[in-house]
Amino acid sequence: xxxxxxxxxxxxxxxxxxxxxxxxxxxxxxxxxxxxxxxxxxxxxxxxxxxxxxxxxxxxxxxxxxxxxxxxxxxxxxxxxxxxxxxxxxxxxxxxxxxxxxxxxxxxxxxxxxxxxxxxxxxxxxxxxxxxxxxxxxxxxxxxxxxxxxxxxxxxxxxxxxxxxxxxxxxxxxxxxxxxxxxxxxxxxxxxxxxxxxxxxxxxxxxxxxxxxxxxxxxxxxxxxxxxxxxxxxxxxxxxxxxxxx
Numbered sequence: 001x002x003x004x005x006x007x008x009x010x011x012x013x014x015x016x017x018x019x020x021x022x023x024x025x026x027x028x029x030x031x032x033x034x035x036x037x038x039x040x041x042x043x044x045x046x047x048x049x050x051x052x053x054x055x056x057x058x059x060x061x062x063x064x065x066x067x068x069x070x071x072x073x074x075x076x077x078x079x080x081x082x083x084x085x086x087x088x089x090x091x092x093x094x095x096x097x098x099x100x101x102x103x104x105x106x107x108x109x110x111x112x113x114x115x116x117x118x119x120x121x122x123x124x125x126x127x128x129x130x131x132x133x134x135x136x137x138x139x140x141x142x143x144x145x146x147x148x149x150x151x152x153x154x155x156x157x158x159x160x161x162x163x164x165x166x167x168x169x170x171x172x173x174x175x176x177x178x179x180x181x182x183x184x185x186x187x188x189x190x191x192x193x194x195x196x197x198x199x200x201x202x203x204x205x206x207x208x209x210x211x212x213x214x215x216x217x218x219x220x221x222x223x224x225x226x227x228x229x230x231x232x233x234x235x236x237x238x239x240x241x242x243x244x245x246x
Contacts, residue, residue, distance in 0.1 A: 017229040018087050024222035025083040031215030032139070033076040035208040039142065040065045042205030050188055050196055051173045057183035079219070082128075086226050089121055122230045129223040132216070139209075139216040145176050146206040153197035156190060166190045 044065050047058050149171040155162045156169050172187035173179045179186050188196060196202055 017225055018089075021222045021225035021229065022083050022087045024218050024225065025079060025086075028215045028218030028220075028222060029076055029079040029083075032212050032219060033072045033215075035215060036139070036212035037069055037072050039205050039208035039212055040068055042201055042208065043142070046196070046201060046205065047173065047178065049201075051186060052179055052183050054184065057179055057186075061178060083222075086121065086125070086230075089230070122227060125223055125226050125230065129220070129227065132220050132223060136213075136216045136220050139213045142209045143213050145178075146202075146209055149193075149202075150197060150206060153194050156194045169193070171196075 044058075044062060047061060052058050152169050152171055155164070156166050159166055162169070167190045170187045170189035171193050174181050174183055174186040
């Protein structure tokens, strides 16, 4: 019974909201970074193969892609570390809150010397959430571009469903700012575009961008969950006179 009681006490004191948020954070960041990195590589290959034969046309694009890939490396490292810190903070403050309500008796006390801890974590996580909203919005852009291209291919494959001529249905990388306007050919039309959409490179890259978008959404949900849990703990500790003073 001693072992069972110890396990029960640990389960009662576990910060379930922080655990769920940490799992979502790790899953979302891994999905966003892994799929995003491969999707950017696939985009580079598609541009080089089908949309431009002149390296100078897409030289800047390659630099941007490599910069985003380095950003992905840094993002993965930072969020895995920060997620672990938030989880530790969740265990610490949840134990203090449940000690107040009598749900979790422990010898750990909430030290008065650690002033501003929860407030700092809430503030940092709030800023990260705003920044990640921008990342989430940016991750939707390639999904939109690839979806438009895929929709155009569907119209080419089913000419009876559109009144436009197949030869006028094109995917123009220049109109999205991917390539400069003087790039040649810059766009692919008709049956040539349809053949590109049927390649495994295009389909894989499209699905990888969708997965990266889902990962960004999961990470955003995890950050919001962290904010809610940390704000609740901070409010309880503040009201009960156990937390920090403004």
